Amino acid sequence: MQWSTFIAITLGYSMYYVCRTGLNVVKKPIMDAGILDATQLGLISSALLFTYAIGKLVNGFLADHSNIKRFMATGLLLSTIANVVVGLLGLITVKTMTISITLFYLVFAVMWAINGWSQSMGAPPSVVALSRWCAKSNRGTFYGFWSLSHNLGEGLSFVFVGAVVAMSAWYYGLIGAAVAGLIGIIIIIFMLHDSPEAMGMPPVAVLAGEEQQEEAQKQKSVGKAQLGVLKNPYVWILALASAFMYVSRYAVNGWGVPFLQEKGFDLDHASYIIAINAIFGIIGTACSGWISDTLFKGNRYIPAITAGLLEIIALVMFAYGGSAVWINILAMVIFGVAIGILICFLGGLMVVDIVPREASGAALGVVGVASYAGAGLQDIISGHLIDANKVLISAAGEPDLYRYDFSAALQLWIAAAAASLALMIYIYIHTKRRPQSQA
Numbered sequence: 001m002q003w004s005t006f007i008a009i010t011l012g013y014s015m016y017y018v019c020r021t022g023l024n025v026v027k028k029p030i031m032d033a034g035i036l037d038a039t040q041l042g043l044i045s046s047a048l049l050f051t052y053a054i055g056k057l058v059n060g061f062l063a064d065h066s067n068i069k070r071f072m073a074t075g076l077l078l079s080t081i082a083n084v085v086v087g088l089l090g091l092i093t094v095k096t097m098t099i100s101i102t103l104f105y106l107v108f109a110v111m112w113a114i115n116g117w118s119q120s121m122g123a124p125p126s127v128v129a130l131s132r133w134c135a136k137s138n139r140g141t142f143y144g145f146w147s148l149s150h151n152l153g154e155g156l157s158f159v160f161v162g163a164v165v166a167m168s169a170w171y172y173g174l175i176g177a178a179v180a181g182l183i184g185i186i187i188i189i190f191m192l193h194d195s196p197e198a199m200g201m202p203p204v205a206v207l208a209g210e211e212q213q214e215e216a217q218k219q220k221s222v223g224k225a226q227l228g229v230l231k232n233p234y235v236w237i238l239a240l241a242s243a244f245m246y247v248s249r250y251a252v253n254g255w256g257v258p259f260l261q262e263k264g265f266d267l268d269h270a271s272y273i274i275a276i277n278a279i280f281g282i283i284g285t286a287c288s289g290w291i292s293d294t295l296f297k298g299n300r301y302i303p304a305i306t307a308g309l310l311e312i313i314a315l316v317m318f319a320y321g322g323s324a325v326w327i328n329i330l331a332m333v334i335f336g337v338a339i340g341i342l343i344c345f346l347g348g349l350m351v352v353d354i355v356p357r358e359a360s361g362a363a364l365g366v367v368g369v370a371s372y373a374g375a376g377l378q379d380i381i382s383g384h385l386i387d388a389n390k391v392l393i394s395a396a397g398e399p400d401l402y403r404y405d406f407s408a409a410l411q412l413w414i415a416a417a418a419a420s421l422a423l424m425i426y427i428y429i430h431t432k433r434r435p436q437s438q439a
Contacts, residue, residue, distance in 0.1 A: 001193045002133045006142060008191035009126040010149045012072060015184025016122040017153020019079040020048065020115065021253060022161045022177035025271060026170035028258045033170075035093070036105060038258075038404070042383020044109050045254055048116035049376030053369045055120025060365020063124035064222050064358065069192040073185050075121025080181030082115035083174045090171035123368065124361045127348055131360040132195040133204055137293070140300075140349060144289020147344040151285055151336070154253060154278035156180065162271035205357075225359035229366060234427060235351055239367045241423035242346040243374030245308075247416035248315060249339050250375040251409070252277060255382055259406050263323040273328050277336040284340025289349065300345045300353070301428040307341035308421035310334050315417055319410040346420070347371065378416070382409045
């Protein structure tokens, strides 16, 4: 049951990601078709991220009290519906012209905001499942491998959705993402289990020999444990560090393909290069929890700081390394490994380590609301900076074509990565010891 639950949350959450990141692949075709510009697409992306941020906090607290199978399946169903609606509406808009661009833009923004809220119903029940089913001694290892769902979903989105768009049209890419969502729903329904207690067994701490039955029955109330999370200053520092990391993460995932196209790559090659970031993130994510559990005895700070340095190096290479294919590929390899490690640590494991098991969803919610608020602000600011520095290159009387200058946006992304690293160093200096888990 533990392994079935682990597989369900890993594959199920990867399908969540396909339903979220398909938009990143279709941005450039939508811009080239003159349907929406970069500012509008940035606002649509931020609509998802802002509702996701708020939902991550609310649903993190709710997930601690919920039946996680129903909770997670419901969120993915709503996300699937949002993708289908936007894809079909785009098809009607382009093919029949019976829907105005303004109406399409408004509906797109509303549906993507709904998609953001439904997306926030994926990670909290997954982390609650890990807390309910995994012992302290191997939680980092399971958490690291579960975090592969981010990379699997992003990689599948760029490769699968990118291929669908290249063969047909951008709106079919969103419909293809919805098909992936349906597969995820089926996996969650048939393979995810709520908790050992719900299946007639003792709590995982008793099963692992970490507590006696009597100790497990004296656990804190969920409400008091969640209040303790909100009062813990280290939770908020980690949340802010994660927010800055998510700025650069979502900048590359959201704008990396258009940036490479401005360098001269076509859509297929640009999508594949950005997909390398997600694929190599698997290595960083898979190794991070196991390495910290075994080599660093549960201390996450040293590998996290190392990954932060690699993230900055990769961003500088990506921004200023030119258009040579090998440089851009190497940059995405390094960036993928670094972000894979940081998603595991800053994105949840470090904060889950320092809170009670009963409040793991709440802790993830605090980190999530900060992370995706940062990612949402990034989309708005990046879209504005890119539009503000575009240059008209088409001749008079021809359709408007622009060259987009990403310089200012790239500086923002690098600065955010540096801020995240600085906060990690700050908290490491002020602890000087392994965080003692209360879970």
